[in-house]
Amino acid sequence: MVSDELEDIYRRMSEYFRPQHWWPGETPFEVMVGAILTQNTNWQNVEKAIANLKEADMLSLPAMASLGAEELAEYIRPAGYYNIKAGRLQNLFTMIAEHWDNDLDYLLQQPAPVLREQLLSVKGIGPETADSMVLYAAGQPIFVVDAYTHRILTRHEVIPDDSDYFQIQEIFMDNLNEDAALFNEYHALLVQVGKQFCKKSKPQCGGCPLAGVGGVEEYVPCC
Numbered sequence: 001m002v003s004d005e006l007e008d009i010y011r012r013m014s015e016y017f018r019p020q021h022w023w024p025g026e027t028p029f030e031v032m033v034g035a036i037l038t039q040n041t042n043w044q045n046v047e048k049a050i051a052n053l054k055e056a057d058m059l060s061l062p063a064m065a066s067l068g069a070e071e072l073a074e075y076i077r078p079a080g081y082y083n084i085k086a087g088r089l090q091n092l093f094t095m096i097a098e099h100w101d102n103d104l105d106y107l108l109q110q111p112a113p114v115l116r117e118q119l120l121s122v123k124g125i126g127p128e129t130a131d132s133m134v135l136y137a138a139g140q141p142i143f144v145v146d147a148y149t150h151r152i153l154t155r156h157e158v159i160p161d162d163s164d165y166f167q168i169q170e171i172f173m174d175n176l177n178e179d180a181a182l183f184n185e186y187h188a189l190l191v192q193v194g195k196q197f198c199k200k201s202k203p204q205c206g207g208c209p210l211a212g213v214g215g216v217e218e219y220v221p222c223c
Contacts (some may be wrong), residue, residue, distance in 0.1 A: 003175035005158050010212055013189035016209035020188035028108055029061055031137040035129050036088050037079040046076035061104055065093040088124030095122050102194035108138040115140070127165050135187075141180040143172040144187045148194030155198060156214035 025031035026101045030050065041050060052075045053059040064072065073086035090093045095118065100107045107115065112134050119130035131144045153159045176182060197208040198219070204216040205211055 002158065002171060005156075005213065006172065006175050009152075009156075009158075009188055009210060010189070011120065012209040012213070013094050013193060014185075017189055020185060020192065021077065022184060022188035022191075023132070025136070028137040029104060030059060032133050033059070033064070033089065035132040035136070036125070037094065039081070039085065039129060041080045045078050045080060049052075049076040050078070052078065057088060061096065061102065064089065065097065065102075082193055084124070088122070091122045091124055092119075100189055104205070112138070112142055114138040116142070118157050131169075135180060135183055141178045141183055143169050143176075143183045144171050145172075146187075146191070148190050148198070152190055152198050153199065155203070155219045156210060156211075156216050158214055199201070211223075 003169070012029075019137070023031050023034065026032055033053070034046055034050060037049050047146055050059065053064070053221075056075065058064055058067070058075060067119050069083070069086050069090060072089060073082040074081050076085055079085060082222060096102055096104055096107060099118065107118065110118070115138055116130050116134055119129070119133055126134075130141050134140050134142045135144055145165050149168060150163065153168065154161045154163070159171060163171075172183070172186070176186070193210060197204045197210070205220045211217050
């Protein structure tokens with residue numbers, strides 16, 4: 001059963017890795033900014049951009065919303081694609097201003113389906129980014145799916161290779177307890193497995209805590 005496999009995966013990862021305490025943001029707003037900045041880049045670059053904003057005392061909704069596009073882009077330059085991401089941040093700020101009177105706390109208190117719909121209405125925010133905000137900023141139970149999740153589960157034959165974002169998310173939501181802390185930790189642990197063992201081109205199966213899941217001891221790329 002899929003539920004048994006998911007529980008086995010979680011148990012193995014939990015025993016191997018320490019608790020992840022992810023997402024590393026001091027405030028819900030910082031988490032939301034980070035969710036946009038981390039698109040198409042690694043977290044180390046995001047940390048540099050966040051540090052720039054903090055050093056300038058700009059990491060707040062009023063402060064960042066007051067910046068012009070070029071000035072905002074300069075602060076977040078280390079995150080890459082900085083002009084595009086500045087635009088996406090400004091789109092988010094505009095939505096919060098126009099629909100929620102700049103009351104971020106009130107927005108984040110909305111039921112997950114309402115919050116998710118609002119976030120997805122923002123140009124530049126897709127399902128993974130929106131769900132990261134719902135889970136990590138609002139603390140509401142929704143499972144975040146990323147490339148690591150797809151890679152690990154397909155290689156261990158838990159899901160078909162052609163499974164899309166929503167199909168994978170549904171598998172987790174239907175087979176695990178609806179618990180934000182569980183979804184948070186599960187996703188963070190999958191990221192660690194993906195980074196350390198289940199790499200895209202050269203998987204390091206030796207010593208992987210998930211060796212044997214789905215009967216797969218070692219993954220051999222077909223090309």
